[in-house]
């Protein structure tokens with residue numbers, strides 16, 4: 001039999017899917033597979049994932065194919081299916097986290113034992129994590145600006161076409177996960193919703209990105225991060241569509257940057273990338289107040305409550321709240337990063353922990369002692385206080401003049417705490 005199994009992970013799409021396109025070209029029959037593995041840290045993302053899988057199944061069925069779903073250990077289930085079908089190969093997109101890489105290694109070894117070909121493909125990032133090496137030596141770029149230069153000059157692969165048909169052998173397709181609770185009403189899972197959002201963004205949003213991306217109250221960033229995380233969108237296709245959108249493309253480069261750091265330093269979610277000997281305070285009360293959006297600093301609380309309400313947070317707010325936790329409360333970056341990881345719909349190991357270490361001064365920041373002035377940031381990026389008013393209703397009637405410093409107001413605000421730390 002001439003069958004190839006395509007294992008889907010963080011690439012839940014049919015457009016620009018190099019592994020799927022190659023399998024359809026190379027074999028008469030193809031089995032698109034997703035394994036619901038208990039080891040996957042899906043957390044609040046389960047409902048979104050279920051929508052992504054349902055949408056992918058619909059798309060594949062539209063091509064004459066199917067999405068086969070199994071439950072259990074990814075390697076065991078993939079190899080079991082490949083053996084049952086006497087498949088000649090397993091194709092998959094390569095990813096960078098420690099979990100993904102150990103799974104890839106195990107899968108490659110098991111395939112080898114069973115005399116099944118194993119092939120890894122690109123598609124999770126724009127430029128493959130191992131494609132660029134600094135001229136001065138080393139296995140990855142530690143600093144962003146030289147990476148950005150090399151990345152911009154690096155030739156791109158061609159976008160892969162959606163296969164004309166996907167021909168699947170007779171087999172039990174398996175039941176999809178329950179749609180369950182969608183964590184955030186703002187994000188509908190799946191490639192169809194992702195492509196519609198990308199289309200609107202490229203037509204109406206990206207041109208304003210340089211001016212608008214730091215406007216906390218405005219909806220002026222793409223909000224494509226959950227779709228990029230689950231691979232409902234190809235980052236390369238997005239970059240191609242945004243050609244000329246310099247500042248926006250630079251953000252996509254940040255994503256690739258942290259992925260190549262993670263590939264080289266897989267313990268990025270646990271160990272300091274650059275140990276600085278910080279002594280963190282074990283203050284669970286302060287950390288709890290921060291998580292609940294009750295620090296008494298409105299701009300911080302607004303960000304943390306946006307996270308609780310939407311499972312997403314504006315990038316500027318992520319910078320403000322993370323720096324507040326590590327620089328003002330002196331709480332370990334791991335506490336904040338793990339909380340983000342649990343709640344964010346777009347949480348991924350590379351971007352989340354890479355950015356947290358950056359803010360904590362233990363990561364790739366060339367100015368590790370750089371601090372954020374929280375009040376100045378609040379006045380600059382939320383000048384009218386609309387972002388705070390939206391997420392901190394206790395302050396709803398405060399004028400722009402005092403909303404960022406309610407402790408200066410002669411009238412106490414009922415139900416809203418005094419700042420945990422002095423803001424002078």
Ligand SMILES: Cc1cc2nc3c(=O)[nH]c(=O)nc-3n(C[C@H](O)[C@H](O)[C@H](O)COP(=O)(O)OP(=O)(O)OC[C@H]3O[C@@H](n4cnc5c(N)ncnc54)[C@H](O)[C@@H]3O)c2cc1C
Pocket residue numbers: 213221222223224225226228229251252254255256258313314315316318319322340344346347348349351352353355356359
């Ligand atoms: C402490 C902290 C934690 C973060 N955790 C995550 C995370 O878990 N997952 C995540 O995708 N992003 C994370 N980011 C980066 C950034 O905040 C989000 O990617 C962005 O807010 C998503 O919104 P958007 O899609 O509208 O972004 P846009 O501004 O429209 O940018 C487009 C895309 O570029 C990428 N991008 C933008 N900024 C960054 C960045 N600083 N680092 C890496 N990629 C970037 C994202 O994929 C994003 O979707 C974090 C940033 C900080 C400061």
